[in-house]
Amino acid sequence: MVVNEISAKSILSASKIYTYVINPYVGCQFGCSYCYARYMKKFTGHREAWGEFVDVKVNAAELLRKEIRKKKRDRVWISGVCDPYQPLEARYKLTRECLKILSDNDWPVVIQTRSKLVVRDIDILQGIKNCDAGMSVTTADDRIRKIFEPRASFIMDRVNSLKALHDSGIRTYAMIAPILPGAENLMEMLEGKVDYIYVDRMNYDYAKSVYRNNKLEKYLDDEYFEAVSQAIADNARRMGIECHIVF
Numbered sequence: 001m002v003v004n005e006i007s008a009k010s011i012l013s014a015s016k017i018y019t020y021v022i023n024p025y026v027g028c029q030f031g032c033s034y035c036y037a038r039y040m041k042k043f044t045g046h047r048e049a050w051g052e053f054v055d056v057k058v059n060a061a062e063l064l065r066k067e068i069r070k071k072k073r074d075r076v077w078i079s080g081v082c083d084p085y086q087p088l089e090a091r092y093k094l095t096r097e098c099l100k101i102l103s104d105n106d107w108p109v110v111i112q113t114r115s116k117l118v119v120r121d122i123d124i125l126q127g128i129k130n131c132d133a134g135m136s137v138t139t140a141d142d143r144i145r146k147i148f149e150p151r152a153s154f155i156m157d158r159v160n161s162l163k164a165l166h167d168s169g170i171r172t173y174a175m176i177a178p179i180l181p182g183a184e185n186l187m188e189m190l191e192g193k194v195d196y197i198y199v200d201r202m203n204y205d206y207a208k209s210v211y212r213n214n215k216l217e218k219y220l221d222d223e224y225f226e227a228v229s230q231a232i233a234d235n236a237r238r239m240g241i242e243c244h245i246v247f
């Protein structure tokens, strides 16, 4: 793993998903097999494989303090092309510092991760008036998680993190994307822990060899995606959880 400390030029960027996005890191230690953010490699000059390099924007908080004074207050997404709670965050606390600044200045936040480290920051997230904390959960089967996302948190750790966030009064959501084999059983785990869910397919091209090598090709199928998302939506309705299927 190559880790570089860098000085970024800016931190609060325009986003198509929400108004702004903050990426405290370039690259992601989790290195999920299907990750679309690997296109970032092109812009960084890194030759290492996706998941094997991280540039740490050590001046993230300093930049944010300056930039929020100049920009109009609006929702900030953390993060778009890295996980804000990848293991290096335990040491660098860049996400935590940025959250503190956004909280102190009353900016709305949407934070999304695959890591149980998010619970470390419950104290700050609770203080943000308009805050949504999301966990990506792609399957209920940890054996499948291990195949596609071997370095990200165990599924039960993610579910327990959602519960801790939710029990602390923070609005929570699950991002069921990409739909991996075993996603059909997720709602039983999520009941009582989330306010809403998103369900999405993604570009599975990067992970095609992983499907093939593990004899899982039958799950790369429109009918499967359709059936799973309908099952999830039906369960969500029964549980009174808002469900957005976005494909």
Ligand code: SF4
Binding pocket: 028, 029, 030, 031, 032, 034, 035, 036, 037, 081, 082, 083, 114, 152
């Ligand atoms: S955690 Fe997110 S950004 Fe990181 S590798 Fe996985 S999908 Fe990509």
